[in-house]
Amino acid sequence: MYLTLMELEEIRKCGMKNFRNIQVDEANLLTWQGLIVPDNPPYDKGAFRIEINFPAEYPFKPPKITFKTKIYHPNIDEKGQVCLPVISAENWKPATKTDQVIQSLIALVNDPQPEHPLRADLAEEYSKDRKKFCKNAEEFTKKYDSPPVWQVDILANCS
Template sequence: MAASGRLNKELAEVGKDDKTSGVKAVAVTPGNLRELKGTILGPEGTCYEGGVFEIDITIPKQYPFEPPKMKFTTKIWHPNISSQTGAICLDILKDQWSPALTIKTALLSLQALMCSPEPGDPQDAEVAKMYLSDRKKFDSTAKFWTESYAQPVNEDDAITRVCEMGFDRDSAKAALEKHGWDESAAVNQLLGGL
């Protein structure tokens, strides 16, 4: 019971829109504090600037004595984050976790990692190799991935584009929400339903 009280308090803190810190986490389903969706705004002055990165967060039963399980769902080009699976190599999400840390501090640590990659302890060896051998190419690739995969979705524009294909607004919105605002997946669902 104490753990759920702490989680409620943490989510009240990290669930607010906070442009200063650039991190946020909310429950995926209201009332389920174990499955969260985190977002990190790409840090200014980095190749991730302007991006919005989503992170799946699973809170284990032993929390806060065990770290939250986190992985990027937004594709990102970074030595310490798998370009394939979104798995993260960060000590506080493994053996350096402390019950004094919170979901917000973990997200802030991920944001700091985006500013200062550690290619000597990579999650993605290919990305780390590029970071060390051709920094200019790394920066342009990371920026390209940010522009391709981490742009915030304008929900009204997405609904309008799907409606222009002949679908009603409510159906378009429902399909887009179901598919994480992926327009082609939403249209495929709507076409399959005809």
């Protein structure tokens, strides 16, 4: 638990521009929430709330990330589970820091990997008709954006 608090302090100090409004559950310091704010279309018009759950065995076991905001993405399923190789059981290394996990997640959101889908239909659409995929993803992002991206900039100035 001490390690997660040290990492949280480090993340807050360095001010990651794509991970904002970080909140920690005071009843459970192993649960964090924050907003992923992607740079690339079609997701750059939105902010996506995520939850990071650290197991008691962290850093020897990887954290689990769940999207709380719906997202139209081939690597993130309808329940918000994400296919992120860096936190898979077979790839996890105890030396991996939370900021590296978050950077990997942001990279995945910005650049979907259709070859490792959790949603085969979206992976196929992304691969075969990128324009249609981007239009659908942008509309979906506008519909479920949480909070609206203009509010994220205001929140960033308050924390």
